[in-house]
Structure formats: C-alpha cells, structure tokens
Amino acid sequence: MVLRRDDWLDLARKVDWTPRYVDERELFPEEISGRPWLAHEAWRDWNEAYRTTYREYVANQREKDAAVLGVRAALSKPRLFDDLDPGWVQLVKFHNGAVALAEYAGAVAELRMARFGRDSAWRTMATLGALDEIRHTQIPLLIGHDLLAYDGNFDWTHKAFHTNEWMIIAARHLFDDMFLAADAIDLAIQLNFVFETGFTNLQFMAMAAMADRAHHHLFEKTVASIQTDEARHAQIGHPVLQTLLENGSRERAQYLIDKMWWRCWRLFLALSGTAMEYLAPVSARTRSFKEFMSEWVTEQFMKNLAEFDLEKPWFWDLFIEELDYAHHSFQLGLYTYRTTLWFDVAMPDHAEREWLNEKYPQWEETYGPLWDELERRWETGGEAGTLSYGLPALCNLCQLPALFIRPGRNTACTIEMGGRRYLFCSEPCRWIFEQEKSRFADHNSVVDRIVTGEAPGKLTDLHRWMGLQAPVETGKDLRRGLDPWRLDPVPKR
C-alpha cells in the first residue's frame, strides 16, 4: 500500500544526518552558512506553510509551463507583436534586460541555501527555489528570443547583465550585495524576506495586471506564473528570521531588513516606477506606482514587521516623501541620458501629464516646466538640445544618479575615508556604506571610472564600453521627437 503524503512527509523533509567524521561547524561553516552560528538544535523546528514535495513540484510546474507555452503557441510568432503599444514594447525590453539574468543569479543564491541552509526542510525548499529561478530565466529568454525578429534590442534580455551599462551595474551591485556575496542567513532575510516577500509582487503581479490591459497576454501569463513560484520560495525568509530573533540577533535582523528595504526601493523606483508611469500606455495603468507601493508593498511589509515585533526602518519618513517624487525625477534622468540605455524613453504627452497630475497633484508644478523646456528644445534645436552631456553624479552605494528627491530638495551627502571622498544620493545610502565599509569601499562607480581613466570619457567610446552599439542599440525618444500632440497615436514600427 502506498503511504499517504502526511505519513512520510515530515520524515522525508527532516533528514538531518548526524555528521561522524567532521563536526557540525565544519559541515556548515559560519562564513557561508551565516551568523549567528547556532547548533542544529536551534534550527530543528524550521518550517514553512507550503511543505511542497518534489513530486508535487514537478506536477505543478509542468502545468504552469504548459499554461505559459500554450499562450505562446496560441499567439503564433507573427502575432506576438500585434497590437502592442510602442511604449509597452519598450517596457518589456527594459524589464527583460533588468530581470532575466538576475533570476539566474537567484538560482545560484538558492543553491547556496540548498547546501548551507541549516535545516533539511530549508534546504529542500531552496532546492525547489533554485529550479524556480532557472525557470524564471529560461522563459523570459525564450520570449525575448521570439521578439528578436521584430526588434534586435531584445537580445539585451540575455546580454544586459554581461555589459557595463550603468543601470545594469547598479542592478548587479544590489544583487551581488543581496545574495551572490551573502551567506545563507543574510540571503534568506535579504532575498526571501525583504525582496521576494516585500517587492516582487510589484514587479510581477502589478505588471501582470497592466499587461492584461495592454493586451500582452503572453507577458501577463509569464510574470503571473513567475510570481506564484516567488510566493512559495519567499517563505524561506520567515522561519530564518524567527530563529534569529529567538537567539539574540534582533539588531542584526533589523539592520538587514532596513538595509535591503532601502536598496530595493532604489532599484524599484528606477525600474518599476518609471516603466509603469512613462512607458505603459495610460489605458493599461490600473493604479499609480505610489498606489501600488502603498497597497501592495508598504502595507504588507508593515504587517510582516508587526508579526515579528520589528521596527519600521529609521528612514521611513524620507521613503514616504520620495514616493511622490523620486521616480519622476529619475525619468528625467533616463530621458536626457537615453543614449546610454538599451530601450527607448518617453516624454509624457498631454493625456499622460493629466493622468500624472491626477495621481500626483504636485506633478505639474514640479516637473511640468522641465518637460516644457525639453519640448521647446526639440522645437528649436532638435534632439541634440534634449540630451544631457555632462556626467551625472552617481551614488557610491546604489550606483544610481544622485537626483533625489526633487528640484530644490537635495539629499546628497559625502564621507571621507582612506583619502577618498565618497558621494551618496541620500543619508540611508551613506548609512549602509558606513555599516559595511570594507564591503563597498573598493567599488568604483561609472563616473569614478571615467574620472580615473578606467572608462572612456568620450560619449561614443563610452557607448562601446557599456556594450551599446550606437546608434542602432542606443535608447531614443519613443516618438522620435515628433510632438506627441501633433501626432497621435504614436507611430508603430
């Protein structure tokens, strides 16, 4: 007779062998298993709600893959691009480049926990998580490849993470810190608890809702399917955090959460905030980025903190203030430095400006004059007048331009260390740097590299250094400079 699931599952998930010829510390060294080092006794109650078996995993994933590939097959290749808004196409290109290979790095992270996690149930869950992340790489690569026939820049789905493109350097810097250069415990808190529990809903579920309204059903199916995996393996973070709190590491746990919240916020405002409100067509916008952040990210995160009796991060007021401004400032940076990107960038048209002002009542007053000036420059001097030529000041922690929060409200700051002055976009970035100086001090931003001669200062050479073949691959104005309210709708390729 075949045993019922519940008769064998606990035994199978909790196979923690007793080592005979090495001791536990050698088997799970602190350097890679993490701090605080605790004997297995402290971890033996590690558990999570899904308790997925490998057999269930294979069956579920097969169904999910069949659903995604079914949509792909139904939309035969010639129809993949049909009816897609031109701005939406750029959003997908932006998303694919920034996310596809980050997921592959996520597989490495999960595998580290699959070996060095301190309980067998944790290691089992992480093994499934690694398989998830490989899937999250392969599906976007497949879809990106399908789209190559229509737009050659979709090869940045694979290429982006192998280049020195500045935004990708910022993303790699974060992901290296969050998981590639992290031990199993830090990884579980930073990747699973903060990033996956807190933020990926925004990138995957919010984007899925928008993709539905943008009639991009393959993208919708893909990102929604990915999020179901994320929701499962994100559960790794909770029991690891619980164990830390029960064993005197509250301060360490709070630091990891505060640090990673801020770092994720920086990346998401740059990636999701700008894409949702400047590339997605107005008809596809179900809510504003701020509304998504408030309802899907902030509220959920607050509940998670309350569950563990943890404090909200010390920089919370600044984060709330930035919700109204930071991604709008960032969009101006993307637009005026668009030749250093692999996707096209939009200037908001009349309808979009109305929508932005409805969602952000101070938008027109704050940003309207700057976009008006860019519009005048298009009319009087053509594209050349709408580009920035000087170097932007880049933060030595997040690696993004120091442009927060809005005109007249500057939060940049510096520290001097070892004869070098470091620039930061904000107090939280400086604070994180100061907590782990030796981890971050030797890294040079793109601007540092240009100043020291490691990277070329001439723009055409810099494009090549970033992996961008100009002018074919470099980002352009989405409407090619045609005044949006003189030519509506945007021309399709």
Added chain:
Amino acid sequence: MRLYLFGFASDDFLGRVVVTPDKRTVAQLADQLLAWGLAPGRGGSLTVRNETGDILDPAATIAEAGLGNGDIFKVERG
C-alpha cells in the same frame, strides 16, 4: 590643479559632475554647473553653498573656498 566636484542646482533634477581648474572663481563654477542644466539662461542672483550649508564667496577661487576633489556644492537661484 583640476578638480572634480558634484554640483546640485536648485532648479535642476540631478547632481552633475563638474571638472574644473581650482583657480576659477566660485561664481564661474556656479555658471559652469547651470550651463549643463535645463534653465541655463534664467539669470538672477546666485547663492553657492558647500555641503554643510556655508555660503561661499563668489569672488573666491574654488581652492580658497575650500572645495576639493569629490566635494559637493549647491547653487540656489535668488
């Protein structure tokens, strides 16, 4: 000596790198920063501050004003 500084203009949306000889004046430094921004010809009086908020003498050289490699300066329009 040539320096690189990080300038923030109150009507601009990001900080910009300014590479300049330290013998130039603070006023010239402010003009150089504003030339990169979106409102270069707006005119009006300018106030230049260092990172801690001290007002810098526009007639002083950059070196005399105490600015060195990697320092922040802020330009506010009158």
